[in-house]
Amino acid sequence: PQRDHGRIRTALTPEAAAQLWTDGWCVLDGLLGRDWAMALRSEIASLAEGGLMREHRFQFAQAQFRKPHIYEVDMHDAALRARAPDFDALFRENPVAEVLNGHQPQLQLTPGCDASTLKLQYNAGGGGCFPCHYDNAGRPNQRQLTCLVYLNHEWQPGDGGELELLPFLQPTIRIPPKLDRAVLFLSDRVLHRVLPAAVPRYCFTLWIDGTAVNDDASVGLSAAQLALDDASVAALCGSARQRAVSRAVYAEEYEVSLRECMGDAQGAAEMVAAHLAHVAQQRAHPQLAPFVEGLRKRKPPPSSGRVYGESPAPEVGDPCQLGADKQPEENVARQCAACGAAVGGR
Numbered sequence: 001p002q003r004d005h006g007r008i009r010t011a012l013t014p015e016a017a018a019q020l021w022t023d024g025w026c027v028l029d030g031l032l033g034r035d036w037a038m039a040l041r042s043e044i045a046s047l048a049e050g051g052l053m054r055e056h057r058f059q060f061a062q063a064q065f066r067k068p069h070i071y072e073v074d075m076h077d078a079a080l081r082a083r084a085p086d087f088d089a090l091f092r093e094n095p096v097a098e099v100l101n102g103h104q105p106q107l108q109l110t111p112g113c114d115a116s117t118l119k120l121q122y123n124a125g126g127g128g129c130f131p132c133h134y135d136n137a138g139r140p141n142q143r144q145l146t147c148l149v150y151l152n153h154e155w156q157p158g159d160g161g162e163l164e165l166l167p168f169l170q171p172t173i174r175i176p177p178k179l180d181r182a183v184l185f186l187s188d189r190v191l192h193r194v195l196p197a198a199v200p201r202y203c204f205t206l207w208i209d210g211t212a213v214n215d216d217a218s219v220g221l222s223a224a225q226l227a228l229d230d231a232s233v234a235a236l237c238g239s240a241r242q243r244a245v246s247r248a249v250y251a252e253e254y255e256v257s258l259r260e261c262m263g264d265a266q267g268a269a270e271m272v273a274a275h276l277a278h279v280a281q282q283r284a285h286p287q288l289a290p291f292v293e294g295l296r297k298r299k300p301p302p303s304s305g306r307v308y309g310e311s312p313a314p315e316v317g318d319p320c321q322l323g324a325d326k327q328p329e330e331n332v333a334r335q336c337a338a339c340g341a342a343v344g345g346r
Contacts, residue, residue, distance in 0.1 A: 003089050007033055009099050016184075017103035025165055025185035027175060027308055031149060036086070037180040041151035041202050043084040047073055048122040052080065056121075060274075065267030069128030069197075075118040084120075087204070091118045096147055097208050108212040109144055115209040117143075123161060123201035130194040131257035132166065132250060134243055135187035135207065138219055143187040144210025150177040151202040161197030162307075165190055166250060168242045169233070169298050172305035177201060188213050188240040191250065193257045213240070220244055226287055228294040236295075247275060248282040248292045249299065 011031045019026040032040070047053050053071035057064050075081055081088035094116070097109040109115075123129075136143040148163065155161075155178050163183055165173040167190060174195070175183055185192070187207065218240040225232065225241065236242055247254055254275055262268035282288045 002033075003036060003086065003093075004033060005093055005095055007031070009095050011182075012096065012099040012103070014103045017100050017107075020100070020184055020186070021104045021107065024167055024190045025173070025183065028182040028184070029178075030180055031182040032180050034153075034180060037149075037151055038153065039086050040090070040149075040204065041153070041179075043087055044120050044122055044151065044202050044204070047080070047084065047120065050083075052083070053120070053122050060267055060271060063267070065271075066265065067128075067130075067261065068263060068265050069124045069126050070130075071122045071124065073120050075120065087118065087120065091116070094118075094206065096145070096206065100145070106212070107144065108210050110142075110209045110211060115142075117207045118204065119207075120204045121202070123197045123203075125160075125197050125199045125201065127196040127198070127260070127263065128201070129161075129196040129257070129261050131261045132191055132193045132246075132254045134189070134191055134246075136213060136240075137243065139214045141188075142209040142213055143207045144213050145208040146183075146185050146187045146190075147206040147208070148183045149204055149206075150181045150183075151179060151204070152177050153179040155179070155201075159197070159199045159201075160195055161199075161201040162195045163192060164195055165192045166253065167191070168237045168246070168249075169295065169300070170237070171300045172302075173308055174305065175308040177203060188218070189238070189242060191242075191246055193253075196260055217241075223287060226291040228291065233295070233298065245282065245288070245292055245295065248279045248288075249295045251275075251279045254279075 008031060011028050016026045016028060031037075044053075048071060053073050056067040056070035056072050058067060073080055075084070075087055075091045081091065092113060097111040097116070100107055101109050101111070135146045152159075152161075155176060157176070161177050163175045163177065165175065165183075165185065167173070175181070221241055221244045225236070227233075255272060258272050258275060259268070262271060282292055
């Protein structure tokens, strides 16, 4: 198929870049074209059938555990790139950072292969999923942008595997993983999960580093920032500082997603226990506890969530827009900076 990198440049419009900066995420349908997308799917399927996709493993405390049903491969491996020429070309020539920096320079994405990671994923179905996490959970991670592209040409409602975005204190957005659909979001401030997949699911993820992540202003909360007035809350929604309290604010969502992801696999009990202990610690803290409870009261009800493409987008005037307070991989996932739980991946 024709590898039309010009098509990617055209799809990354100024309007899409503006939404990415303002809301923290955007969706692009038809990023590559059907032929190119299907060729990429075939390369993943070939690697999986050849036994070259490795089980997703993550580090938790002092041990490594397996994430059920998930298989991945990293395109930094030159030998694998030789077996996947379309992905090799995409890895070497993708223009995403250049184009988005041109439209929104404040993103400060770092161009070039050395600042990018391209990971291919095969989800075998059977309930394979990912728990709530941020793709950039804290230092020393430099990921600024996540670009996730789906390659499922026969996906139907009920097949599962949807991406669910949980923008801080805003309604959730559930995004069906349809062929040639790209989802872009800010890695350090969009909480998300993947719902259980009932059938095999194919996708790839491009992570791009940036120079405006994990600075001193975005890696923790000071006592002066534990305020619940509208302006302070809006600033928190638009900052990576939200990560410091997200597990306590979204305690139930984290726990449910952990249990769905791990089932009765090795490490499941330890992960849930660590999550509950972290939440209990924050809820017992004399300063954090009232702050967390105040934020929890601002969470929209689950009924306010929507499926992408089925209802209008959130209003631009939302006080928790991610633009309110902008601050200038290997196959083993990293740990959450807050509590040690596994994060990363798709």
